[in-house]
Amino acid sequence: MRCFWDERQRAHAPAAEFFNGALHPAAEHGGRVDAVLSAIRATEPARDHGLEPLLRVHSADYLDFLRAAFAEWRAAGREGDAFPYAFPVVHRRALDFDRIDAKLGQYSYDTSTPIGEHSWQAAYWGAQTALTALEAARADGTAFAFCRPPGHHAGRDYLGGYSYVNNAAVAAEQALAEGGSKVAILDVDYHHGNGTQDIFTDRNDVRFVSIHADPTTDYPFFWGHADESRGNILNLPLPRGTGYPAYERALAQGLEWVAAGSPDLLIVSYGADTYAGDPISHFALETPDYTAMAGCIAALDLPTLIVMEGGYAIDALGANMAAFLEGFARRG
């Protein structure tokens, strides 16, 4: 399988995130890069598709904010990475702010996703990596886009969950713009893909199914509940401690629903944080399970683009990534 990675994503290096009442070392750090690259060896860089594909998913004011935020933060005399601290939890609406703190709140939903000097560059090239891999997936049947930072928590005009630009959504919209008629997105990250859900709610041409930790106990808390399933959205929350047998049953249900929509492209938001050893997650999948999981997905026999989301057990990340890709290789 052709794998895509662009070195311009690497410079994004958040030092810390704020949770549990304190700043902690960032879980989504640059060490993830070499862990994944160790598993996939040969990679191809991204081709630049410009800003237009990103604008099919994100609002222009949001992208303008992302591009300028770090410089505005520093111009305001602040140090380190840019963090929000106040959020429009009610009456959220478009407002024209002069102050970077207001803008950060306007376009964020957590304090885990700081904007550093190179965050925009990395997010931009992450989306370009997804777009480049999309071309390979359509030509060859499968492709892997190693996108970093992840994307599935980013909505049309908000960041959060280490995500700034929604790579899976950008690829989906590009496929539709280039003549695709139906896209399915399967999100198997431990955390609900709230950004992707919000972007595609009520769409006839995109189905979104997410298998994830129950949001009553796990991030992102406010999205991903079973009762949000309707129309083109299917949420399959699972309890902490879920192992592969129960996971595979949910996966089978999700894949059946994907197939029922007769998509001409499948995009998989892949997170390795369902792994038993993940430091911030609580499922119990083991490395070989990812090969089995991929085999189930590959059996759909759809053109498939795999997009990287989370996964924070650095020592096992490469092996888990390799196991997942292996499940597709066996199909060929």
Added chain:
Amino acid sequence: MRCFWDERQRAHAPAAEFFNGALHPAAEHGGRVDAVLSAIRATEPARDHGLEPLLRVHSADYLDFLRAAFAEWRAAGREGDAFPYAFPVVHRRALDFDRIDAKLGQYSYDTSTPIGEHSWQAAYWGAQTALTALEAARADGTAFAFCRPPGHHAGRDYLGGYSYVNNAAVAAEQALAEGGSKVAILDVDYHHGNGTQDIFTDRNDVRFVSIHADPTTDYPFFWGHADESRGNILNLPLPRGTGYPAYERALAQGLEWVAAGSPDLLIVSYGADTYAGDPISHFALETPDYTAMAGCIAALDLPTLIVMEGGYAIDALGANMAAFLEGFARRG
């Protein structure tokens, strides 16, 4: 003027707040207490009116959360005060959470308002102080409730801006429940009283007018814009640097609008953070201006309850408080 203060408010002692990307010493700290008390000398404690008056303003689930949050935070193994880190900026709705971090996000809108061991107790007795002072205001014409922590940023089911229970709103609802027909709330804190506005939007029996720093540059950013003025809400945002002449013109406009509603009670949310020397604010009022301001308000000749909100220039806080109360004394 009779002044009310209850020592059970004092124990609330947040160590830090998170903004500008770091934890900073809390601006709303216990040092404010003695600064204000130095100006008002004799105080009377609160009489306990129970939880019912708070339940006229806040949802039961929110008050349950406030009461239990710190214990749940510590039970989850966390240290220090309880902080949120993820917020429902879209699709906010009632959800039943097992996890304290989710609850903190559900009921907060910023990271400046941690919940400590004694926050609930202080907020509860702050509301009782306002209720007790209300009785004096109705008997004597004026009274001052030294409420701490402040209240005007707290909404029906959210905390923020150092506010947990909306003391002014609790007093207003109590006055109406006891036979009042119309209440006006004048908010002269530097920051918009977003909680009070949200609580009373679309009500026929309460008018709310706020004179405050333009939210395009100042906290709380997402509320207090001039275009939110409608019906029973009047927002009069002023630019940074505003001095007393321009302030008094806005005050006159606000008071005229208050009088036009023929209220039988006026509640003043008083913040001394319009002072030129306030460390977190940017207006240019001087100490004698507070006497003039109070004189304008007193000229309405309405039963008036003054409720303490912000004010962080510790060295001048007592003098500013005294100057404000002096303007009412001259009326008598």
